[in-house]
Amino acid sequence: MREDNQMLVMTHLSQLLDLVTGIGGFIVPLVLWLTQKDKVAGMDMHGKMILNFQISLFIYSIICIPLIFLFGLGILLIIIVGLIALILPIMNAIKVSNGEMPYYPLTIEFLK
Secondary structure, eight states, X not given: OBOOXXXXXXXXXXXXXXXXXXXXXXXXXXXXXXXXXXXXXTHHHHHHHHHHHHHHHHHHHHHHHHHHHHTSHHXXXXXXXXXXXXXXXXXXXXXXXXXXXOXXXXXXXXXX
């Protein structure tokens, strides 16, 4: 296995494709994780972390939809989810580039 922090950083930043394409922020990290997990040191852990985060964001977004119709609070919550989806991948990409461990709060662990 090789050390490749740039690949790990790009994997974290690829989540931002959600803001452009809608689903690319899930598909690109998934493809990178599946193709590189045996070649890049740490990719398995980072890939699982990113996919768990993306699935969690999707679930939180789905939960916000009925809250929009019921209470109107869903609009505020969907804005918060959007900001989290924008800020955390950038912060964690910076952490990875500095050799630190990334952390995604409020993530439901589906892949272990």
